[in-house]
Amino acid sequence: MATTKKQVKMSASGSHANGSHAKGTSRRWSAKVNTESTYPEEGLFRQDAATIARRLASKKVSPKGPASGMRMLVFFENRAGKSLSPTRRKVLEHAKELLHEKVVAARKKRAA
Structure with a gap:
């Protein structure tokens, strides 16, 4: 089956069959995220793991609780992608554990 310019098969990942992306689309979905939610302070993710965890769990940064801070941390880690050094990734993973x-x-507190 031949394809025309208007008919291009898409793979499950949303890219074209030949690996290219549709004209005008970004390769990274996270680049398009625009939110009005709270933001962690500048340079927070360059701190040590304990500081990152403590500040992301604070009501100032995460008014909805520490789960919101966890989502911010995971988003940052995903957004950094391959450019994140192994050392920094290890620190962020430790912050996620904390x-x-x-x-x-x-x-537990909410359930009690």
């Missing part, structure tokens, strides 16, 4: 403990504690 923040996860805070999420679990908040859920």
